[in-house]
Amino acid sequence: MHTDSSPDVWLSSARRCPSPNFNERPAGADISLLVIHNISLPPGQFGGDAVEQLFCNALDCSAHPYYQKLKGLRVSSHLYIRRSGELVQFVPLNLRAWHAGESSFEGRPNCNDYAIGIELEGTDETPYSQSQYDVLAVVTKELLRRYPMLMPERIVGHSDIAPERKTDPGQAFDWAYYTSLLGA
Template sequence: MSITDGWLDLARKVPSPNHNERPADEVSLLVIHNISLPPCQFGGPYIEQLFTNCLDPDAHPFFAEIASLRVAAHLLIRRDGELAQFVSFDQRAWHAGVSSFAGREGCNDFSIGIEMEGSDFEPFTAVQYQQLAAVTEAIQRAYPQISAERITGHSDIAPGRKTDPGPYFDWEHYRALLPASAKS
């Protein structure tokens, strides 16, 4: 797995308009999220529709609340391990919102956001962890400022506002899958 010009070679490209230039040429944080649309339902086109501003507010009652949002993570890892990339890692994707890491505000400016298709209420799949570990290794090779200490959850950079990746995300298992070079 490799990254060229900010794009992961094994990911399907689904370009999102929900990004802009980073204010500085810095990528130094990896943020892990979870998402399911409708909530707690997996599969279907809705995540991609949300991230590309095409979500029909009438397709599900919950969608009326979120269809006008202009958000996107850089990458989505589906339950079956499929990778879909919405924004180049070199661009600022709009994934973190109001956030802070190590006293620095505005994490979108310097982070990569990865969505795991899932919820706060059930475990993620083995293939998702395998893909996340492989993607993490590729990201750390391309963006060496992202050390193991600079991999975090959305809940850690937006406490009280966000809960993802949630209590079922197994940080210990994920970190154990990383090669030794990615853990330092």
């Protein structure tokens, strides 16, 4: 539960799957960064509910050997776009989701404080689906309208804000195509 008096921001186009892994943004924090990630659980396998279970602290870590390393992990993202184009929202946009980890953008640390995180179901090497690009473009345009401090030049990959730790969304993500869909 949060104490901020502003209403929670849920996208009407998204299926809600509330995660407990969030907290308040710092007082005065602006939403001024969009971070694109990828995830698949187990790695390279698509479909199923493991990502949702992970973000909701309900993943059975005995269900797959890879999940052992996720035991006790508390993470979330604001949004998740499945390969089918289904949009799932875990955390209201006005609150801080736990997606970026140790990170920095233009010398400003703690990107979770001022970023919105979008996970794409995928891997660094697997091309993303047309449905994912279409939904990502629609959502991004909505975010750009809603948050004036968020601009096209402030849309980055996880690899851009945590280059020592992360590689996503990877070489399979077509930045030029995505940008063209935004009209930028």
